[in-house]
Amino acid sequence: MNESTARIEQFLHTDPRDVGCDRAMEMLHIYVDLVAADDGAPARYPGMAAHLRACGPCAQDFEGLLAAVTG
Template structure:
């Protein structure tokens, strides 16, 4: 198994926790700028875009993308 890859047990848990209202990485990426702007402006991004919040909680790559985007926003301040 590659480093950083979930174990088979973790993958089964993730599959079992899947719900119909989930989005994939592409959909999350499309909303990432909007989500980051909401976070940056102090609004409740999680309440306004709950599917994005849920996705970034379970997806390391998208979470890192959001963190990088927020850093870029703050670098422009």
Template structure:
């Protein structure tokens, strides 16, 4: 087994991706904005949006918080 798949995933990482730590620190702000206007949330916080597209666990947290405040 080789690491080509891991390397390919790394090379496709959006350079705007802020990483887990920063995304989690600002997730509450992003969620509240996304609940009102998802396009505006992505426009104002492109690094968080890029991270959520790439990181399943962080996206799960986002979806859970979004559901909690919209349901």
């Protein structure tokens, strides 16, 4: 399997728990606070965790906000 095929396969196999970009952006600040507090956020909110694994732009926003919060 070449890289292009692998990317297409990954895109087509979106986790059904994925909350999508709109919902992720609505809840990102809360999720970041929970992750920063080490409150088990990925286990408590698997749809958010699934989305951040699959969506590069949202994951970048998450990482940036987490860096700002944790300094």
